[in-house]
Amino acid sequence: MNTIIEVSNLTVRYGQSEAVKDVSFKIEKGDFVGLSGRNGAGKTTLIKALLGLLPAYSGVISLFGKPQKEFKDFGKIGYLPQKHSSINHLFPATVEDIVLLGLLSTKTTPKIVTRKDKQSVEEVLEKLKISKLKNKLLSELSGGQQQRVLLARAIVSKPDLLIFDEPSTALDPASRAQFFEMISGFNKNDGITVILITHDTGYIGEYANKLLYIDQKLIHFGKLSEFCPSGELEACFQKSDKHIIWHQHN
């Protein structure tokens, strides 16, 4: 079974307005999909609908071959939300506890944290080179360190699919490059399927094998090379971005 996500005629509404309109696509195992579009195009809404955080108005979403409502294998999906927007920053959560939250998806209530879980956390912190931060509070860390901690939370359950919502916005250019390299490594070396929302259109061609471009409705889904020469590219991106994408892809 190679299809990770299949979306058919998905429409998501906020009240009467359609944030995502009649979108269909299929993501296969091992894909690195760059999800792009202008502000308000419905990228985050689409991701939230895939994750079950927003209800579909119409259409069908299948995750790992199962209808979304029947899908319970939450550990297969790792999620890094946008700008840590929903995090409670007053909460005195240590880095170790935050990463442990990523393992809750594999447990039923009452959720008991085992020694093996703590070992998994240590391994992932080691992998991301943030072991020293284990007992620190999230509020004591820099933006880049916080991002790595949340990345650790997303990957600790060893997911088959990683979803990132604009992960580079809080990062300086050097940290951003490192971050994209790391994500690319998960895709190439560990075979993890990746969906990445980004405005860094210059990076899409460097890492992603597919581009999902939406503007409420689907504009393009497929290889970036098929999008580059098309008239849609110039209509969608700024001229300078088109230049960067074109160069990075050729």
Place this chain on the structure above:
Amino acid sequence: MNFVQFLQYAFIQKAFIAGSFIAIICSMLGLFLVLRKMSLIGDGLSHVSFGAIAVGLFFGIYPFYIAIPIVMAASIVILKISEKTKVYGDAAIGIVSAVGIASGVILASLSKGFNVDLFSYLFGNILAISDLEVILSIVLSIIVLGVIYFYYWDLYSATFDEEYAKTTGINTSFINILLSLLTAITIVLSIKVVGIMLVSALLILPAVTSLQLAKGFKSAILISALVSLLSVFIGITLSFFLDIPSGATIVMVSALFFGLSLVYKKI
């Protein structure tokens, strides 16, 4: 009278035992409520309990038997008003709280016989706690603690990042209902300790004190419980020896701990 003799009084022993259990559940639930910006639900539900206790007294039923289900129902009403209507949580608390007080005042006016009883609940008196109330406090506190232990990580995750918690399969709507119901039970029990007027202090003060000092959530729980227990013990002792109201003394001791935590943090 010395301290040893003081501890030998049965009513003091009962006050310490019931007060300890209530202090611990208040300190734990208070942390979740403060971190979820739901601190004022304590105030709102205590006002509802004023009305509920009036209903009990009006019909000649033991007030806590009536107050517990009514306050639990009110906690769900607050939650549903803020979830399903265009009313923010604080306004929902305001609405339910006002209805609680108003119904209490009307019942007190209709039946002129129980005003003294009703108003005794406003400021509480743990030194006058009955055997039945001690047992009720212990049993319900153990239930609340058991539920918190059972759902600890779900409560943790939903409080730290509710959206992310949903993506890990946690039913956050259920967790919100659970937290509201536990709060309702805790509020009713706490009325005996500090009274309707001061009950939210027992939830808020130990929690905010611990948040000034804690280096992790588990240490926040421990500090909050310690502050809460010490406040109850010192408050009851001072109240006895100085002949001042127990509820208000407990709250003032707790407030002193908060002040000290701020000073310590600045140093």
